[in-house]
Amino acid sequence: MNALRNLFKGKGIEIAKEAFDRTILVGKFLCFLHVTNNYICSPTLVFGPSMLPTLSITGDLVLTEKISTRLGKVNNGDIVLVRSPENPKKILTKRILGMEGDKVTYLIDPHNSEKCRTITVPKGHIWIQGDNIYASMDSRQFGPVPYGLVQGKVFWRIWPISGFGSLGEEV
């Protein structure tokens, strides 16, 4: 009886130790995932009409990299993920059309008129616009956005397979 109890005791400790080790391993793995996602690159599902025809309306799976954002290396023509200035819980996918100091000319109301306006992007800000100017909520409505809101640069499409490949700059 005693021997049996001892055996169980030993087993219990062993199991607890194993469970502990596993938990630590999972924890480490999650940390690794967090760091890769936040500092190197992460997959993102983007959808909506604003980036037609570059990205489809039903949803594309793209890779975003975070390195060039951190180093300040994003440039005109890059597609970026930006935290919406109007609702911080939302992330927008847009193309950069002007860095700080650039002059940007845009159509105020593309549906009805050809009226243009030119503005200079202020220091530390960028001008973002969707590729589909008819259905896009972007800098034309809320003005230039601070660079600090940029979350990453979209550089590779994974899904749909037919569009697999790099999403370079095309202005």
Place this chain on the structure above:
Amino acid sequence: MGALNFLWDTAKKSFTAGLITLTVSDRYASIAPIRGLSMHPTFNPNKSTFMGSPVDDRVLIEKFCLEKYKVSHGDVIVFRSPINYKEKHIKRVIALPGDWIQILNSYDTIRIPDGHCWVEGDNSASTLDSRSFGPIPLGLVQGRATHIVWPPQRVGKVEQKMPEGRLRPY
């Protein structure tokens, strides 16, 4: 061979430790020093000293508020400067979306747009804040300062407080 193994082990351990630290400081809490006098007298009231040498206050910054972007009036927040993304500033939230705020030294009252907040330093004489760059998007917020953790004689909670009579009922 033993030395090589030892080196490899140390490298692996420090890598893991780095990963964990980075994750915790990104998601849960981190500690940051406060430079400058813009939040005087809340932080750096008079050059505090520790063992004879002057030190800046260090504060605990919690990141849980980032999940829902819930900040309230009077909170002290850390945010990326809208002018230079590499700088981080620490200021007090005075107004939230939808509030009407009266700007000091002028009779203007402006409405804070959706998703923005109005931040000001406690030391109105020397601070670069919303009075110079306007309301900032909440997306720039990086965390909320809750406690002072260093130097030892200054350990304590960071109080929420609001200057009187700045918000207009509308």
